[in-house]
């Protein structure tokens with residue numbers, strides 16, 4: 001779909017699903033002589049700003065990597081800090097209220113603290129009727145873990161070998177209700193997917209940026225979308 005996203009802008013194709021690896025929070029804090037937790041806090045604020053902008057310009061799905069299955073290896077203090085940010089965010093009644101944004105989560109919820117899980121369910125319920133963008137937080141998410149769990153489900157359901165199709169596998173993933181990401185953005189100068197949307201990213205366009213996530217602006221997002229518009233997506237065709 002083509003939208004006019006700014007005054008005097010030429011119409012451009014807005015990716016239906018943007019996914020972002022919110023990387024560089026720790027380095028952002030270090031550069032300022034601050035504890036890493038300050039970087040995550042700035043990163044959480046940035047998520048809100050970018051999500052609002054995405055909703056405004058007509059993005060239908062925004063998925064962000066907030067906590068990976070590998071992030072449990074970090075010091076307990078840092079993990080607790082990220083969980084507290086999530087608590088604060090999920091409790092904050094001003095978040096996206098009246099903005100028609102549906103909040104959703106992907107990942108394995110079981111190991112998360114119980115109160116966080118309850119807050120997640122409440123946020124999902126409260127935003128059930130929203131018809132605008134879906135903002136999806138990947139929490140305790142790992143692409144390989146997701147595929148492993150899908151295989152376990154398929155086997156436990158006794159599905160026959162000949163019935164195992166790509167569509168069936170997709171239907172067993174956390175992302176069953178979402179289209180594959182069109183554009184995956186990773187700031188902070190790292191050029192990896194880090195176990196994010198492993199299955200779903202097969203035909204995604206990748207955009208890497210040197211800027212650290214807390215410094216990422218709506219202009220940086222516009223640049224990523226402009227670059228996406230210059231790509232020629234063939235999905236294996238000619």
Ligand code: FPP
Nearest residue numbers: 022023024025026027043044047066085089
């Ligand atoms: C990666 O940067 C960032 C994370 C592992 C955590 C991201 C979490 C948030 C932004 C907070 C989530 C909360 C909400 C409400 C969205 P890094 O720590 O690996 O940075 P570095 O590579 O510079 O060390």
